Amino acid sequence: MPFVVTENCIKCKYTDCVEVCPVDCFHEGPNFLVIDPDECIDCTLCEPECPINAIYAEDDVPAGQEGFVALNAELSKEWPVITTRKEPLPGAEDWDGKPGKLPLLER
Template identity: 55%
Template sequence: MSYVVTENCIKCKFMDCVEVCPVDCFYAGENFLVINPDECIDCGVCEPECPAEAIFPDSDNRSTPWIEINAKFSAQWPNITRKGEQPADAEEWKDKPNKAELLSENPHKD
């Protein structure tokens, strides 16, 4: 079992979750984070840290469409171990519905 980052992270990318992860299993895209399911130890410390409430256990139905996306991009994007700067308009995007089509497949760039 692992945790999964879902749609509400898109264009928010707060990264509070990254700071608390004991196994550094987060990977960063241009406007989204993912969790590597093979590295996640199911500790759950990231879930309450997410201001966008975008992280759920993979057993939660809200995670189902995002499990494959997390696995795919965690193999392509760079690992992130420290909280970076969130997008300037993150609060404006928080809780907006139907953001899936806005997911960028580009990796995070420093």
């Protein structure tokens, strides 16, 4: 059961999670991260590292965010791997917890 990055990551993009991943399954887009489900080994290391609780096991994705399972799979094939921590996006703390961010996703 792979892990999934969900909506709260959009416009925040904290990258604390990428440094603990032993298989480099995170991919970086302009304002969002995704996990490659084919590379994820379900180690659980990334989930507690996310300061905004945007990472869930596939079976635990919150109601209404199930579409992020397919979105992670799709975008992980297009975006480059990220393995080192970067600063979050400007204003990330202001975007934490805001609903309805999917239309703001930059591809």
